[in-house]
Amino acid sequence: xxxxxxxxxxxxxxxxxxxxxxxxxxxxxxxxxxxxxxxxxxxxxxxxxxxxxxxxxxxxxxxxxxxxxxxxxxxxxxxxxxxxxxxxxxxxxxxxxxxxxxxxxxxxxxxxxxxxxxxxxxxxxxxxxxxxxxxxxxxxxxxxxxxxxxxxxxxxxxxxxxxxxxxxxxxxxxxxxxxxxxxxxxxxxxxxxxxxxxxxxxxxxxxxxxxxxxxxxxxxxxxxxxxxxxxxxxxxxxxxxxxxxxxxxxxxxxxxxxxxxxxxxxxxxxxxxxxxxxxxxxxxxxxxxxxxxxxxxxxxxxxxxxxxxxxxx
Amino acid sequence: xxxxxxxxxxxxxxxxxxxxxxxxxxxxxxxxxxxxxxxxxxxxxxxxxxxxxxxxxxxxxxxxxxxxxxxxxxxxxxxxxxxxxxxxxxxxxxxxxxxxxxxxxxxxxxxxxxxxxxxxxxxxxxxxxxxxxxxxxxxxxxxxxxxxxxxxxxxxxxxxxxxxxxxxxxxxxxxxxxxxxxxxxxxxxxxxxxxxxxxxxxxxxxxxxxxxxxxxxxxxxxxxxxxxxxxxxxxxxxxxxxxxxxxxxxxxxxxxxxxxxxxxxxxxxxxxxxxxxxxxxxxxxxxxxxxxxxxxxxxxxxxxxxxxxxxxxxxxxxxxxxxxxxxxxxxxxxxxxxxxxxxxxxxxxxxxxxxxxxxxxxxxxxxxxxxxxxxxxxxxxxxxxxxxxxxxxxxxxxxxxxxxxxxxxxxxxxxxxxxxxxxxxxxxxxxxxxxxxxxxxxxxxxxxxxxxxxxxxxxxxxxxxxxxxxxxxxxxxxxxxxxxxxxxxxxxxxxxxxxxxxxxxxxxxxxxxxxxxxxxxxxxxxxxxxxxxxx
Numbered sequence: 001x002x003x004x005x006x007x008x009x010x011x012x013x014x015x016x017x018x019x020x021x022x023x024x025x026x027x028x029x030x031x032x033x034x035x036x037x038x039x040x041x042x043x044x045x046x047x048x049x050x051x052x053x054x055x056x057x058x059x060x061x062x063x064x065x066x067x068x069x070x071x072x073x074x075x076x077x078x079x080x081x082x083x084x085x086x087x088x089x090x091x092x093x094x095x096x097x098x099x100x101x102x103x104x105x106x107x108x109x110x111x112x113x114x115x116x117x118x119x120x121x122x123x124x125x126x127x128x129x130x131x132x133x134x135x136x137x138x139x140x141x142x143x144x145x146x147x148x149x150x151x152x153x154x155x156x157x158x159x160x161x162x163x164x165x166x167x168x169x170x171x172x173x174x175x176x177x178x179x180x181x182x183x184x185x186x187x188x189x190x191x192x193x194x195x196x197x198x199x200x201x202x203x204x205x206x207x208x209x210x211x212x213x214x215x216x217x218x219x220x221x222x223x224x225x226x227x228x229x230x231x232x233x234x235x236x237x238x239x240x241x242x243x244x245x246x247x248x249x250x251x252x253x254x255x256x257x258x259x260x261x262x263x264x265x266x267x268x269x270x271x272x273x274x275x276x277x278x279x280x281x282x283x284x285x286x287x288x289x290x291x292x293x294x295x296x297x298x299x300x301x302x303x304x305x306x307x308x309x310x311x312x313x
Numbered sequence: 314x315x316x317x318x319x320x321x322x323x324x325x326x327x328x329x330x331x332x333x334x335x336x337x338x339x340x341x342x343x344x345x346x347x348x349x350x351x352x353x354x355x356x357x358x359x360x361x362x363x364x365x366x367x368x369x370x371x372x373x374x375x376x377x378x379x380x381x382x383x384x385x386x387x388x389x390x391x392x393x394x395x396x397x398x399x400x401x402x403x404x405x406x407x408x409x410x411x412x413x414x415x416x417x418x419x420x421x422x423x424x425x426x427x428x429x430x431x432x433x434x435x436x437x438x439x440x441x442x443x444x445x446x447x448x449x450x451x452x453x454x455x456x457x458x459x460x461x462x463x464x465x466x467x468x469x470x471x472x473x474x475x476x477x478x479x480x481x482x483x484x485x486x487x488x489x490x491x492x493x494x495x496x497x498x499x500x501x502x503x504x505x506x507x508x509x510x511x512x513x514x515x516x517x518x519x520x521x522x523x524x525x526x527x528x529x530x531x532x533x534x535x536x537x538x539x540x541x542x543x544x545x546x547x548x549x550x551x552x553x554x555x556x557x558x559x560x561x562x563x564x565x566x567x568x569x570x571x572x573x574x575x576x577x578x579x580x581x582x583x584x585x586x587x588x589x590x591x592x593x594x595x596x597x598x599x600x601x602x603x604x605x606x607x608x609x610x611x612x613x614x615x616x617x618x619x620x621x622x623x624x625x626x627x628x629x630x631x632x633x634x635x636x637x638x639x640x641x642x643x644x645x646x647x648x649x650x651x652x653x654x655x656x657x658x659x660x661x662x663x664x665x666x667x668x669x670x671x672x673x674x675x676x677x678x679x680x681x682x683x684x685x686x687x688x689x690x691x692x693x694x695x696x697x698x699x700x701x702x703x704x705x706x707x708x709x710x711x712x713x714x715x716x717x718x719x720x721x722x723x724x725x726x727x728x729x730x731x732x733x734x735x736x737x738x739x740x741x742x743x744x745x746x747x748x749x750x751x752x753x754x755x756x757x758x759x760x761x762x763x764x765x766x767x768x769x770x771x772x773x774x775x776x777x778x779x780x781x782x783x784x785x786x787x788x789x790x791x792x793x794x795x796x797x798x799x800x801x802x803x804x805x806x807x808x809x810x811x812x813x814x815x816x817x818x819x820x821x822x823x824x825x826x827x828x829x830x831x832x833x834x835x836x837x838x839x840x841x842x843x844x845x846x847x848x
Contacts, residue, residue, distance in 0.1 A: 020681050035672065038668055041643050042665070045643070046653075046661070049649050050651050051841065057650065067640075068588050068591045072591075075633050075636040079632060079633065080629070082679055083626055086679030086680040086681045089680070090680035091618060142457075143453055143458055144453070144614075150754025153685035155684050155687065156615070157613050157614045159542075159549060161543070164615055177754065177763065182688060183757075185378075186375055186445070188374075188378070189374065189758070189760040190761070273545075
């Protein structure tokens, strides 16, 4: 493989990162050609036309615009090709697919907290199975962080106030760096962790060993009652609130005539900003839980509501 | 030298600090910028010493964060942006167009005072307790979490912004109104075209920075929810506003540098600049398109994929006029008669370093690769190649070229060439390894780092040591020549610009008789003479 010719270059670990490496190689070759040509001409002219050197300097050719038009067009076409190539790979790596295995990532100064759907949580580490796409749902508790795995050539900012989806897939078992790439304060450089990629069987074993007493969704259910959500959204409530059973993943008609898909982001927004997207034919009565629930609790609530997806209302 | 020149008209402090002579104001800026350059450089040196080992040996993480913030703020706002326009531009523009002074001489003096007020405010913030936000002031860290002197530092930058706007305005009016008879637009030296384009950016973009900094202060003091997501603000709004100024700001730094290179390449190869009109309009094209590329700083921020697509495309487009310039400089050398004096060495170094910086800019404009490289040392290397390898090299080249005009003295050609070569070598050793570090994935702004990155960091720090010495050398030999150098004639390089048609240093009002221009610029006829050198 060409990558082994470059001693410092760590091999890529997935299909997408291989595409990025190929793109990098393409950019390197193109730049090397341009630089090579430029340096050759500079050297040539500097030597041949140095002052005092006897050489033909007769320059009677009428200057035309052919050269300029020529190299402007050539640069433009070359740039256009690189642009299209780079863009197509970009769309592939950020195109989130089916959520086979969701992992929730909470970034805070200065650590990564990751949580698997079964409730297994880790600090500054993330165990994943190899050769299976894992969807990360990321949130930040405070400032902007950036989730960066160099081995996957993949990075995404984690901006407070919104969920960020990122799909990752690793082909080879091993331990890989996880960095915070967006400057986030005092211990920014200490906010590093590792991605542990395991064979699927090992990963299942690991999940079982790490299984907590109550999975996250159950904890979310407890919170749902503690915070008083069940008072309105539960059975036999006097307040008329939209039922949440069977809600997740379905389109929700809104009072302004549009509709949205009830995904993680919609549920999160409905908890924090309940009056921004009101369900059709319901009164906007719900108070905001902004500042009353932490990111960890929000994740549990979202998971609980998600777990109701299969039930009848 | 019996005749009085602008340096010898008066010797009092008052005559310097209340002068409205553009040449003296240029000297005031020059002295201030040297001061800021060495403060910013000291911070850079401390950073590179710290990074020679993977552990935190020299400073704590808070101090480290304050160091790189100080380095960034000082270098960007108090050295790179004002350097060429405010020193070389201030000195040369009226001379080059055959005018007695800038259009608004008192405004020019006021700009310097505003600049110094801004600089002192920022220095106060730095030495009173420091700022740890990075020069980019990203929210919500800067508005909600940083415990440092963010507002004071931002106030300094805000104040300095007014100086930029006023200088830009002054240049635009001067170039429009005060050109000598016969000096049509297509007879303007290309340095003026690029300063004109720069001034347009200064006037149009700087107010956006001012607004952004006011919004930060509002958010910090009143918690109104502009950038704070907990009360409905958007952290990315800040990035849009910030880069809407700060990306064009990169062209504020590099365009004047390109302008200087035109003068140098043409003079020392005794040839007309190849494709004058293309180069002239390329400056304006860069200024115009430069406003439309700010989103390429945000490819991984979660902005829409389509927005990224558009910004990537525009970023490739803006590289076309830059490529035109590089090709035209190279073509200018063809069939020239090339003299390798110190300014020309700087110009050749500029072409090489700027091209490397520009090509790696394409890497970062390329969406999928940017996902990997952004916020790593690849970016650090790239923009240092443009700003330091490009702009600072051009600044040094221009300074050496116009030094005899500014001081009436010659520097030691031997030491000047040695410094130029040493700067080129030290620069590459410092920053080339950082491309490799970035490609391997080392994030920027890291105080401690995994040990496998150490080799390249040691090389980089070693290069920085050479670079530090090389940057000190001109201070010594130029300082010496200012007092003891051999006298320079009016036109030691036999150059064609109008500035060379008055004595060195020029008299107080520049020209004894109004010059009239009758021909296109850069009409070199092959003859060259340099003055005898001092020992």
